[in-house]
Amino acid sequence: MPRPRRRTDPAADLSRTLVAAIEANTATVSVIGQGYVGLSVAAAAARAGMRTIGVDLDADRVASLSSGQQVVPGVDDELFVEAFATGRLGFTTDPAVVGDSDVVLICVPTPLIDSRPDLAAIEGAGAAVGRYLMPGTLVILESTTYPGTTEQVLRPLLESHGRVAGADLLLAYSPERINPGDHAHGFAGVPRVVGGLTEHCTAAAAAFYGRLVDIVHPVSSCRAAELAKLLENTYRLVNIALVNELAQLCADQGIDTWEVIDAAATKPFGFQRFEPGPGVGGHCIPLDPAYLTWQSRRDTGRPFRLVELAKDINDQMPSYTARRIMDSLNRRGIAVKGSKLLALGVTYKPDVGDVRESAAIQVLAHLSSWGAKLSFHDPFVTSIDEHGVKLRRRRLTEDLVRDADAVILLTPHATYDLDEIAGWSSLLFDARNATGRRDHPDIEVL
Ligand SMILES: NC(=O)c1ccc[n+]([C@@H]2O[C@H](COP(=O)([O-])OP(=O)(O)OC[C@H]3O[C@@H](n4cnc5c(N)ncnc54)[C@H](O)[C@@H]3O)[C@@H](O)[C@H]2O)c1
Known part of the structure; x- marks a missing residue:
């Protein structure tokens, strides 16, 4: 009797292929937004051995960074210099480069306007990259935001050109937690929380950050990872308020x-x-x-x-x-x-x-x-x-x-x-x- 053929999960295959490329240092990375967060992670990825390109709307910033000038306040100069010297770190204003990337990070601002979240930059970045994404690309949002943003705001934009997150596209959220001015906790020393849309998305994102930091902490969903970041900073806000009132x-x-x-x-x-x-x-x-x-x-x-x-x-x-x-x-x-x-x-x-x-x-x-x-x-x-x-x-x-x-x-x-x-x-x-x-x-x- 012929053995039943094992059904393969295409998302699992894509995730495995990507993890293999990340581990072999053949994966390519693009980082949308070259502020403090985006430039830090781009430099860390290049230093870890991956060809990385930073994308920003600001042509002056791109020109300075391309010539090796670290112009973003707070970014670790040593990390930038080391990464730039590898020749693996480049910069552009053209989001089409994501079409050649295995991993796309989105690190754009999420300000408040009149106490309301303004996600225009996430929407802009999602719309800009969506059309270029190739099957098997892993997209990770790093911007700080409320739970549900990755799935409800970013996902539809990424899928608007036919890709399906969790099937032929891998999608995850991982918050940046670095503490500006804190030299005791450098980029690699701060554990990364990652939450994907599916377990395959989480596995791929965990493999990526595993190349950059010492500890990766996977969680079950994008929303859990989004909320973990807000809990950390809310914890600080509340405890600072407690001692401020105590002082009075x-x-x-x-x-x-x-x-x-x-x-x-x-x-x-x-x-x-x-x-x-x-x-x-x-x-x-x-x-x-x-x-x-x-x-x-x-x-x-x-x-x-x-x-x-x-x-x-x-x-x-x-x-x-x-x-x-x-x-x-x-x-x-x-x-x-x-x-x-x-x-x-x-x-x-x-x-x-x-x-x-x-x-x-x-x-x-x-x-x-x-x-x-x-x-x-x-x-x-x-x-x-x-x-x-x-x-x-x-x-x-x-x-x-x-x-x-x-x-x-x-x-x-x-x-x-x-x-x-x-x-x-x-x-x-x-x-x-x-x-x-x-x-x-x-x-x-x-
Ligand atoms: N700076 C921090 O200490 C820190 C720490 C943790 C988390 N965060 C979060 O990370 C996110 C980014 O913060 P940041 O401090 O790096 O921001 P930033 O304002 O310093 O830089 C953002 C960059 O993104 C660029 N940009 C905006 N829209 C773009 C688009 N569509 N395509 C390409 N580039 C685009 C801007 O030109 C700018 O250079 C925010 O959500 C922030 O809350 C920041």
């Missing part, structure tokens, strides 16, 4: 917030240290949780209460910090109106050059609206023109510090010699407890 309670009760946090942090389990500050910034923690709150209200009509409350608390921190600075001046008989205030550090966190959503600038906006005369220094920022605050950087000198009624340390970059600055200041308001000198008569800590 401590100030009212005359308790030292930092002593309390130090004490709680001695617990070896069940507690993770978060620290208060003038507010959350950057374009991840303040924004990403809004995808969740927006989706919850859209799909169920219910607010995601804890997250909305956390956002409110954090949003009030710049004005709270400004009021605390006003109180400190007041205690010394100085009116905020007309006072000379020198702000140190205006980026959203230490040792990065990013001022997006920076709470420090919002603190300055409050102080400026009350009539303070502001000046600022930041090693990474030459001028500010935001929230009505328009300033050029001053040179940080002893005279400048001594001339100020108060120095406001908002973002403690590593280059600041805090002992020296504290010695020159008549009043140092330390919004991050960077000096650790809460008992000093001329230092006030948030």
Whole structure:
């Protein structure tokens, strides 16, 4: 009796073929969007041995990168230089290159407009690449977004030219989780979460990232991977809000917030240290949780209460910090109106050059609206023109510090010699407890 012929699953075959190509270093990669996320992963893929092409709409950026100039803030220069030197990393503005790619990554911006997710760039990228995709291509979305985007928004665009995701096209989501300015956790050291449309999609995506990072963590769906990313950043938002509100309670009760946090942090389990500050910034923690709150209200009509409350608390921190600075001046008989205030550090966190959503600038906006005369220094920022605050950087000198009624340390970059600055200041308001000198008569800590 003839044996029944084994039915083969075409998607399984495509996935196996792709995994073999990835492992043999013959797979080719294109990365749509050459911002911080896209350029980092493109460089990592090229360094790992895969021929990689970065695609961006911005012709100037493409021209600079093509000539070996790393022009994207925050990208690891060493990674870029190493990758570029291999000759495997190229750049173009033409999305047609995806027709020659085995793996296509989409790393385009997903901003909020009026607190609503704006997926126009994902839609634009999906529409641009859809027509060129060949059978067996693996498409992975890396942009941060709400659960369902890969399947409900990107998938139809990719399928509009006849391909079928999960059959002749492999589709997955994998969030970028890298922490700008964090040299302890480089690209390879941050585990990758991957979730595919089918198990074959997940397997192919896991094989791809397995070449770039030490640990890959597969999950059962694109939606689980999308939500995992939002959970991580929402967790930070909520815990930062908790210590920000604790700091206000401590100030009212005359308790030292930092002593309390130090004490709680001695617990070896069940507690993770978060620290208060003038507010959350950057374009991840303040924004990403809004995808969740927006989706919850859209799909169920219910607010995601804890997250909305956390956002409110954090949003009030710049004005709270400004009021605390006003109180400190007041205690010394100085009116905020007309006072000379020198702000140190205006980026959203230490040792990065990013001022997006920076709470420090919002603190300055409050102080400026009350009539303070502001000046600022930041090693990474030459001028500010935001929230009505328009300033050029001053040179940080002893005279400048001594001339100020108060120095406001908002973002403690590593280059600041805090002992020296504290010695020159008549009043140092330390919004991050960077000096650790809460008992000093001329230092006030948030
Ligand atoms: N920067 C971070 O720290 C970080 C971390 C994790 C996740 N993310 C997420 O990753 C995504 C990308 O972030 P980013 O910081 O790299 O963005 P970015 O704004 O720095 O860069 C995006 C790039 O995409 C290009 N682009 C937009 N539409 C395009 C298209 N259709 N075709 C080709 N290029 C296109 C833009 O010209 C720009 O150069 C966002 O969803 C962001 O939320 C960012």
